[in-house]
Amino acid sequence: MAPVDVPVALLGYGTVGAAVNRFLHENADDIERVTGYHLRVVKALVRDLSKERDFPAAAGILTTEFAEIADNSEITLVAEVMGGLDPTHDYILRLLRSGKPVVTANKQLLAQRGAELFSTAQGAGVQLRFEASVCAAIPVIKVLRESLVVTNVHQILGIVNGTTNYILTQMELGASYEEALSEAKRHGYAEMDPTEDVSGADAAAKMAILATVAFGSRVTLADVQFEGVEHITSAHVSAAKQMEMVIRLVGRATLVDDRYDVRVSPALVDRAHPLASVEGPFNAVMLQGDAIREITLEGPGAGGIETASAVIADMVSIIGTTGTGFLHNDACWRTLDQLPAGELCSPFYLQIAVDDRPGVLARVAERLAAHGVSVARLVQAQIEGGAILHVISHEAAYGAVDSALEEIGRLSESREIAAAFPVISRRGISELGWA
Amino acid sequence: MAPVDVPVALLGYGTVGAAVNRFLHENADDIERVTGYHLRVVKALVRDLSKERDFPAAAGILTTEFAEIADNSEITLVAEVMGGLDPTHDYILRLLRSGKPVVTANKQLLAQRGAELFSTAQGAGVQLRFEASVCAAIPVIKVLRESLVVTNVHQILGIVNGTTNYILTQMELGASYEEALSEAKRHGYAEMDPTEDVSGADAAAKMAILATVAFGSRVTLADVQFEGVEHITSAHVSAAKQMEMVIRLVGRATLVDDRYDVRVSPALVDRAHPLASVEGPFNAVMLQGDAIREITLEGPGAGGIETASAVIADMVSIIGTTGTGFLHNDACWRTLDQLPAGELCSPFYLQIAVDDRPGVLARVAERLAAHGVSVARLVQAQIEGGAILHVISHEAAYGAVDSALEEIGRLSESREIAAAFPVISRRGISELGWA
Numbered sequence: 003m004a005p006v007d008v009p010v011a012l013l014g015y016g017t018v019g020a021a022v023n024r025f026l027h028e029n030a031d032d033i034e035r036v037t038g039y040h041l042r043v044v045k046a047l048v049r050d051l052s053k054e055r056d057f058p059a060a061a062g063i064l065t066t067e068f069a070e071i072a073d074n075s076e077i078t079l080v081a082e083v084m085g086g087l088d089p090t091h092d093y094i095l096r097l098l099r100s101g102k103p104v105v106t107a108n109k110q111l112l113a114q115r116g117a118e119l120f121s122t123a124q125g126a127g128v129q130l131r132f133e134a135s136v137c138a139a140i141p142v143i144k145v146l147r148e149s150l151v152v153t154n155v156h157q158i159l160g161i162v163n164g165t166t167n168y169i170l171t172q173m174e175l176g177a178s179y180e181e182a183l184s185e186a187k188r189h190g191y192a193e194m195d196p197t198e199d200v201s202g203a204d205a206a207a208k209m210a211i212l213a214t215v216a217f218g219s220r221v222t223l224a225d226v227q228f229e230g231v232e233h234i235t236s237a238h239v240s241a242a243k244q245m246e247m248v249i250r251l252v253g254r255a256t257l258v259d260d261r262y263d264v265r266v267s268p269a270l271v272d273r274a275h276p277l278a279s280v281e282g283p284f285n286a287v288m289l290q291g292d293a294i295r296e297i298t299l300e301g302p303g304a305g306g307i308e309t310a311s312a313v314i315a316d317m318v319s320i321i322g323t324t325g326t327g328f329l330h331n332d333a334c335w336r337t338l339d340q341l342p343a344g345e346l347c348s349p350f351y352l353q354i355a356v357d358d359r360p361g362v363l364a365r366v367a368e369r370l371a372a373h374g375v376s377v378a379r380l381v382q383a384q385i386e387g388g389a390i391l392h393v394i395s396h397e398a399a400y401g402a403v404d405s406a407l408e409e410i411g412r413l414s415e416s417r418e419i420a421a422a423f424p425v426i427s428r429r430g431i432s433e434l435g436w437a
Numbered sequence: 438m439a440p441v442d443v444p445v446a447l448l449g450y451g452t453v454g455a456a457v458n459r460f461l462h463e464n465a466d467d468i469e470r471v472t473g474y475h476l477r478v479v480k481a482l483v484r485d486l487s488k489e490r491d492f493p494a495a496a497g498i499l500t501t502e503f504a505e506i507a508d509n510s511e512i513t514l515v516a517e518v519m520g521g522l523d524p525t526h527d528y529i530l531r532l533l534r535s536g537k538p539v540v541t542a543n544k545q546l547l548a549q550r551g552a553e554l555f556s557t558a559q560g561a562g563v564q565l566r567f568e569a570s571v572c573a574a575i576p577v578i579k580v581l582r583e584s585l586v587v588t589n590v591h592q593i594l595g596i597v598n599g600t601t602n603y604i605l606t607q608m609e610l611g612a613s614y615e616e617a618l619s620e621a622k623r624h625g626y627a628e629m630d631p632t633e634d635v636s637g638a639d640a641a642a643k644m645a646i647l648a649t650v651a652f653g654s655r656v657t658l659a660d661v662q663f664e665g666v667e668h669i670t671s672a673h674v675s676a677a678k679q680m681e682m683v684i685r686l687v688g689r690a691t692l693v694d695d696r697y698d699v700r701v702s703p704a705l706v707d708r709a710h711p712l713a714s715v716e717g718p719f720n721a722v723m724l725q726g727d728a729i730r731e732i733t734l735e736g737p738g739a740g741g742i743e744t745a746s747a748v749i750a751d752m753v754s755i756i757g758t759t760g761t762g763f764l765h766n767d768a769c770w771r772t773l774d775q776l777p778a779g780e781l782c783s784p785f786y787l788q789i790a791v792d793d794r795p796g797v798l799a800r801v802a803e804r805l806a807a808h809g810v811s812v813a814r815l816v817q818a819q820i821e822g823g824a825i826l827h828v829i830s831h832e833a834a835y836g837a838v839d840s841a842l843e844e845i846g847r848l849s850e851s852r853e854i855a856a857a858f859p860v861i862s863r864r865g866i867s868e869l870g871w872a
Contacts, residue, residue, distance in 0.1 A: 025587045025728070029586075029587040032587060033587065035770055036582075036586055139584075139588075139732065140732060141584035141732075144580075144583065144584055145576050145579075147471075148576075148754060149568070149576035149579055149747070149750045150574075150746070150750070151464075151467060151468060151471055151749060151750055151753050152460045152464040152749050275714065276714045276715075276735055278714070279709060279710065279711045279713070279714050281709070281863075286733075293460070293742045293743060293745070294574040294736060294737065295736070296736060296737070297574065297575060297576075297735065297736035297737075298721075298734070299732065299733070299734050300732065300734075300735070301729060301730070301731060301732035301733065302729065302730050302731070307727075308729060310728070311585070311587055311728040311729060312584070314586060315585070315586055315587075318583070318586050319583060322583070323757055323758055335470055
C-alpha cells in the first residue's frame with residue numbers, strides 16, 4: 003500500500019529544524035512502516051535565505067514569507083522550532099485557527115502564554131503538542147498525559163536544565179563556578195549569555211509546563227519562584243560531599259490539599275537518590291502519584307537531534323490520533339489556588355558563617371527555634387577567625403527558614419549571607435551522615 | 438456532551454482485575470474528561486464465582502463462561518489479566534478474530550507465543566496492547582513505540598524483576614540469600630514458589646518482549662540466555678561493595694551489526710550508574726539509541742494497582758487511536774539472526790577461589806591470557822588456607838571468559854566454581870577502584 007503523503011512545514015530552520023528535515027528524509031522508511039504516512043517538509047520559514055545550514059533544504063523549501071505556509075492548504079501539520087515569543091505567538095495562533103495542528107518546542111512561549119494558545123487549539127479542534135518543550139527527547143509529556151491517566155500525580159521533582167547540571171557536576175569534580183561555566187560554554191552546553199539557564203528561568207518555564215499538565219490547572223512562569231546556581235560556592239559543594247550528597251538544581255511542583263506550589267532552587271540530594279546519579283547535561287523528572295508511587299525518566303535534556311526526535315514523535319502522534327477527538331484538549335480543566343508563599347515544607351541544610359564568639363551557637367539556635375525550625379544535626383567547623391555552622395533541620399516551612407536566616411543575618415556575629423538548601427532523600431533525616 | 442459508553446470485559450478478576458474495575462469506577466471522571474468515553478466493566482471471566490474479591494464486582498458481572506464475553510457484541514474492548522498460557526492463548530485469539538481489541542499483562546504468553554497473537558491482531562485489524570506485560574506502570578512499550586520512532590535503539594539494559602532486585606538490595610544490607618528471600622516472601626515481593634523470579638525466567642520473558650519491540654525482529658523466551666540470583670553469595674556482594682559497585686540482575690539486549698543478543702545475568706553496576714540507584718522492588722529500563730543517546734525509565738515494576746494503571750493506559754490508548762490504522766501493527770518487520778552464543782563482549786569481574794600455592798596466580802593469569810581475557814586489575818586476598826583472586830578484565834567475549842574459567846576450574850588449586858559478572862559502568866575500567 004502506498005503511504006499517504008503528508009506535506010508539513012517548519013517555522014525555523016536552525017539546528018533543530020534542519021535535524022527534523024534530516025530525520026524525515028533519512029528515517030522515512032521507519033516512519034512509513036510505523037504509520038503508513040510519508041511526512042515531507044515542503045516549506046520552512048527562515049529570516050535569511052542565504053545562511054549556511056547543517057542539512058541544506060532542497061530548492062524552494064526555504065521562505066521568508068509566513069503567508070506561504072499559512073495560506074498553503076496542502077500543508078497539514080506545522081512544527082514550530084524558531085523560538086522566541088513574537089512573532090511566534092501570532093504565527094501559531096493563525097495556524098491553529100486555520101485548522102493546522104502545531105508541534106512546538108517553545109517552552110517560554112507555553113509557560114508565559116499557554117492559555118491563549120491552548121484555548122485556540124481547542125476551539126479549532128486541532129492538536130497543539132509540545133513534548134520537545136520540556137527535556138527534549140525524554141517523553142515526559144506523553145507519559146503524563148497518556149500513560150498516567152488514572153494516577154493522581156501530586157509531586158514532580160525535576161532536574162530540567164542541562165547547563166546548570168553540567169556546571170554543578172563539574173564543581174563536584176573540583177572546578178570553581180566560573181571555571182565550570184566556561185567549560186560548559188566551551189562544550190556548547192551553555193550559551194554565550196547563559197542568564198536564562200543559570201538564573202533558573204529556563205527550568206522554571208519547564209516546571210510551569212509540567213505542573214500545568216500534571217495538576218490540570220494553569221501554572222505560568224510568573225507563578226514559579228526560582229533561584230539559580232550563581233551563588234553556589236565550592237564550600238557548599240564540599241559540605242554536600244561530606245554528607246554523601248550532591249548539589250543539584252531541582253524543580254519541585256507540589257500539590258498540597260488542592261493548592262499548588264512550583265519552585266526551582268539548588269537542593270542537596272542524597273547520593274542514593276535517583277536524581278543524584280543525573281550527571282553532566284542530563285535531565286531527569288520524577289513523577290510521584292497514587293497508583294505509580296514514583297516513576298523517573300532520565301535522559302539528555304537538550305540538543306538538536308534529541309529535540310528533533312521529540313518533535314517528530316509529536317508529529318507522528320498527531321497523525322496517529324487525528325480525528326479521534328482527544329488528547330489535544332487543553333490539559334487544564336480546573337483552577338487551583340497557589341499555596342501561600344513560604345508554606346511548603348522540606349528538610350533543609352543550612353550553612354551559616356559566624357565569628358567565633360562565646361554564645362554565638364546559642365543565639366543562632368535560638369533564632370531557628372523561634373521560627374519553629376527544628377535542628378536534627380549541627381556541626382561547627384572552625385575556620386580562620388570564625389566558624390561555619392552546618393545545620394540539618396527536620397521538615398520546616400520555606401518561609402520559616404527564610405525568616406530565621408534573615409534574623410541570623412542581622413546578628414553582629416554573622417559573616418555573610420547564610421545559605422539554605424532543601425534536602426532530598428529517601429532516608430530519614432536522622433540517618434543522614436556527616437563524615 | 439455526554440460521554441460515549443464503552444462496555445469492556447476482563448479475563449480474570451484477581452488483584453489486577455479488581456484494581457482495573459475499581460479504577461474505572463473511581464476515576465471515571467478523569468477518563469471521561471481526557472477521552473470523552475465512559476469505560477465500564479460489564480463482564481469478568483473467573484473460575485470461581487463465590488471467591489471473595491478485593492473490589493467485589495456488581496451483580497451479574499462475574500461469569501465462568503468465556504462465551505458470555507466472546508459472543509457479546511456490545512463488548513468493544515477486553516483486558517486479559519488472568520495469566521497463564523492455556524486457555525488464555527486461545528481466548529485472546531478468538532477475541533482478536535472477532536474484532537475485539539485486547540490489552541494483556543501476560544509476559545510469558547507474549548514471549549513464548551507472540552508471533553501468532555500479533556499476526557492474528559494485524560490480520561483482524563485490531564489492536565493488541567501489552568504495556569502491563571513489562572514493568573507494570575513504567576510506560577516503556579509506549580515510549581519505545583511512539584516516542585522513539587526515529588531513534589535506532591541498539592541496546593537496552595534493564596532491571597526488570599522486582600523480586601530479585603529486592604533480594605539483592607537486602608543482601609547489600611547484610612542479609613544472606615536465604616534471609617533476603619524469606620524477607621521478600623514476607624513482604625509479598627516473592628511468591629511462595631519463587632522459581633520464575635529467582636531463576637531469571639521472568640526477567641528473560643520481559644527482555645524478549647522489549648527486544649522484539651526495539652529491534653523489530655521476533656525474540657522469544659527460547660532466544661534469551663538467562664541466569665538468576667540463586668548463586669549470589671555474600672562474598673560477591675561484599676567484593677562489589679569494595680569496588681564501589683552493587684550487584685543487580687541485569688537484562689541486556691544488544692544489536693551488533695544487525696544481529697541480536699538478549700541475556701539476563703547478575704552484573705556488577707558502578708554506584709554512579711543510574712541502574713545502581715534502583716533499590717528494593719523497583720525496576721528500571723535504559724534505552725540507548727542514536728538520537729536519544731540514553732533514556733532511562735524507573736519505577737515500581739510490579740503490584741496490582743501499578744499493573745492496573747498500565748492496563749487502563751492501554752485501554753485509553755486504544756480508544757484514542759481507533760480507526761487511525763497504526764500502532765497496532767506487529768512491531769516485527771524483519772528477521773534478524775542471533776549473535777552466535779558467547780560473541781557478545783563486556784568488561785568482567787571474576788572471583789576465583791584457589792589454594793595458596795606458589796605459582797597459582799601465574800597459572801590463572803595464563804589461562805585468562807590464553808583466551809584473550811586481558812586483566813585490568815587483579816587483587817589477591819588471603820583467606821583461611823587459600824586466596825581469593827579478584828580480577829577486573831577489559832572488554833572480553835562472554836564465551837572467552839566462560840572457557841577460561843572452565844579451564845581454571847580444572848586446575849588442581851581451584852577451590853570452587855569461579856564467578857564471572859559483567860561490569861556496567863560509565864567510567865573506564867581503569868578508573869574503577871578497589872578500596
